[in-house]
Amino acid sequence: MNIRIHHFFDIIRDFGSGKKITPHSNLHAYHIIAEQILKNSDIEFEIVVESDAVCKGCIHLENSLCDDTISHRKDFTMKEDFNNYLDKRIIDICGIELSEKYSPKLLCKIANRYIENIEFIYEGNNLEHTLLRKENVIKGLRYYSQKHRFKIDI
Ligand code: SF4
Numbered sequence: 421m422n423i424r425i426h427h428f429f430d431i432i433r434d435f436g437s438g439k440k441i442t443p444h445s446n447l448h449a450y451h452i453i454a455e456q457i458l459k460n461s462d463i464e465f466e467i468v469v470e471s472d473a474v475c476k477g478c479i480h481l482e483n484s485l486c487d488d489t490i491s492h493r494k495d496f497t498m499k500e501d502f503n504n505y506l507d508k509r510i511i512d513i514c515g516i517e518l519s520e521k522y523s524p525k526l527l528c529k530i531a532n533r534y535i536e537n538i539e540f541i542y543e544g545n546n547l548e549h550t551l552l553r554k555e556n557v558i559k560g561l562r563y564y565s566q567k568h569r570f571k572i573d574i
Pocket residue numbers: 446448471472474475476478479480481485486487488499503
């Protein structure tokens with residue numbers, strides 16, 4: 421399965437916040453991928469910097485690019501550009517190799533680097549939102565690692 425790394429951490433954050441993950445009006449597959457991750461910590465992921473399995477079916481997916489816009493930042497207007505920027509930052513910080521395969525379990529084990537650098541990664545976003553994200557990702561990592569019985573360094 422192809423996945424954008426920030427989508428993975430969004431899903432872990434939602435596990436942590438206890439949000440019910442239901443089908444979205446944009447018709448993307450976020451809820452389906454979240455369910456697969458929830459059930460199986462060994463799924464094989466290829467980390468990509470492009471539209472991914474979550475984007476499947478989305479009304480904003482046009483010729484494999486996201487045509488949605490964002491308004492919460494001064495430096496980006498197109499979601500595709502911001503997503504690519506964000507994913508590259510996370511990939512660099514977590515030392516992810518695009519040529520290698522990852523599982524949810526492995527990504528959780530290296531998530532301490534994401535957590536430690538989260539203010540830098542999301543610099544330019546609302547700090548309060550980023551700190552809430554941090555809190556919920558940590559909760560999500562603890563919940564998920566306990567559910568699948570593996571240890572994390574957080
Ligand atoms: S196409 Fe854009 S809006 Fe739709 S799921 Fe992908 S990133 Fe999100």
